[in-house]
Amino acid sequence: MKKRLLKLVSFLLISILLFGLATPLASAYGPGDPWGPPYGPGDPYGPGPGGTPGWERAGSWQLHGNQWYYRFTNGEWATGWQRLGGAWYFFNYQGGAMATGWRQVDGAWYYFYNSGVMATGWIPVQGVWYFLRPSGAMATGWVNTDGSTYLLRANGSMATGWQQVGGVWYYFHPSGRMATGWVNHNGVWYFMHGGGGMATGWINSGGSWYYMRSNGSMATGWQQISNQWYYFYGSGRMATGWLQLGSNTYFLWSNGTMATGTVNIGGVNHQFRADGTWIGRYVTPGPPGPP
Numbered sequence: 001m002k003k004r005l006l007k008l009v010s011f012l013l014i015s016i017l018l019f020g021l022a023t024p025l026a027s028a029y030g031p032g033d034p035w036g037p038p039y040g041p042g043d044p045y046g047p048g049p050g051g052t053p054g055w056e057r058a059g060s061w062q063l064h065g066n067q068w069y070y071r072f073t074n075g076e077w078a079t080g081w082q083r084l085g086g087a088w089y090f091f092n093y094q095g096g097a098m099a100t101g102w103r104q105v106d107g108a109w110y111y112f113y114n115s116g117v118m119a120t121g122w123i124p125v126q127g128v129w130y131f132l133r134p135s136g137a138m139a140t141g142w143v144n145t146d147g148s149t150y151l152l153r154a155n156g157s158m159a160t161g162w163q164q165v166g167g168v169w170y171y172f173h174p175s176g177r178m179a180t181g182w183v184n185h186n187g188v189w190y191f192m193h194g195g196g197g198m199a200t201g202w203i204n205s206g207g208s209w210y211y212m213r214s215n216g217s218m219a220t221g222w223q224q225i226s227n228q229w230y231y232f233y234g235s236g237r238m239a240t241g242w243l244q245l246g247s248n249t250y251f252l253w254s255n256g257t258m259a260t261g262t263v264n265i266g267g268v269n270h271q272f273r274a275d276g277t278w279i280g281r282y283v284t285p286g287p288p289g290p291p
Contacts (some may be wrong), residue, residue, distance in 0.1 A: 007038075024097040067258060068116060070097040088136060106270040109138040109156065149178040149196065169198040169216060181205075186250075189218040189236060209238040209256065229258040229276060249278040 012083060018259060043243040059072040070078035070091065079097040082089050090099040098116040100126060102109060102125075111119040111132060118136045122129060131152055138156040142149060151159040151172060158176040162185075171179040171192060178196045182189060182205070191199040191212055198216040211219040211232060218236040222229060231239040231252060243250040251259040251272065258276040262269055269282035 027213045051278045069096050070098070089116045090118065110136045111138070130156045131158065150176045151178065170196045171198070190216045191218070211238065230256045231258070251278065 010092060016082055030062055032270055033254055057072050059070055059078070059286065062069045062071050070082065070089070071083065072078065074208045078089075078091045079093050079096050080091060082091060084229055090105060090110065091097065091100065099110075099112045100116060102111055104110075111123060111125065111130065113119060118132075120132045120136055122131055122132055124130075130142050131145070131150065133139050138152075138155055140152045143152055144150075151163055151165065151170065153159055160172045160174055160176055162171055164170075171190065171284050173179055177194075180196055184190075191203055191205065191210065195201055199212045200214055200216055202211055204210075211223060211225065211230065213219055218232075220232045220234055220236055224230075231245075231250070233239060233244055236255045238252075240252045240254050240256060243252055251263070251265060251270070253259060259265075259270075260272045260274055260276055262271050262282050264270075269284075271279040271282045273279060
């Protein structure tokens with residue numbers, strides 16, 4: 001009886017060893033994952049893309065032709081969303097082939113690397129940048145990440161340069177980051193409000209006044225605004241007080257408007273031509289002398 005029991009145990013051990021050696025090692029590894037798929041009971045990882053549960057199930061990768069598949073230990077083939085080795089994959093509902101590249105699932109676009117792993121965050125595809133939300137869904141419209149604001153077009157591509165949104169102009173650096181404050185583009189200065197919108201008209205920056213034309217460009221030199229003349233330095237800052245330009249002298253009031261005619265400045269009368277050039281101090285004529 002003992003001999004028969006020993007023979008049975010030996011037979012079982014030999015069968016287990018032979019079965020393990022006969023299993024192809026390649027099938028135990030996923031594409032691009034040298035450590036292979038998870039083994040043992042699955043663990044919940046919370047909701048996955050599309051709201052599917054994040055349970056992991058043991059199984060093995062199978063390569064058929066040039067397509068990867070995943071087969072569970074119960075013989076079923078993976079389809080739909082699957083979390084394997086801590087990463088998300090998608091397998092076609094029909095056929096079970098692993099998805100790579102762009103794939104639309106339930107109305108949303110996702111991107112899967114050649115390894116099949118679902119992408120998240122910033123990714124470059126053929127020189128174009130896209131942003132995939134933590135769920136993996138491709139973002140469109142406004143995105144705020146890492147303290148900066150970006151604009152993703154309707155096709156998901158990251159916007160750069162000038163973009164008009166809702167009738168308002170915005171500027172995006174080559175990195176895609178939305179500009180705020182002063183921006184120099186092709187040698188021309190623009191000012192973008194805190195919300196990113198391009199400024200036009202009067203603005204106050206750093207305690208000084210500037211004037212932005214209707215196209216957003218910063219005004220310099222003489223500018224006629226609402227029938228009043230103003231002068232803006234090369235920095236764009238509005239001039240006030242006495243101004244010397246070549247051989248001509250001008251006076252700009254505290255609101256920036258140019259003085260003309262006879263005006264009192266600091267208790268002294270001065271005369272200015274219609275073009276604003278200073279003539280000199282105005283002396284009140286005295287009474288006529290004796291005949």
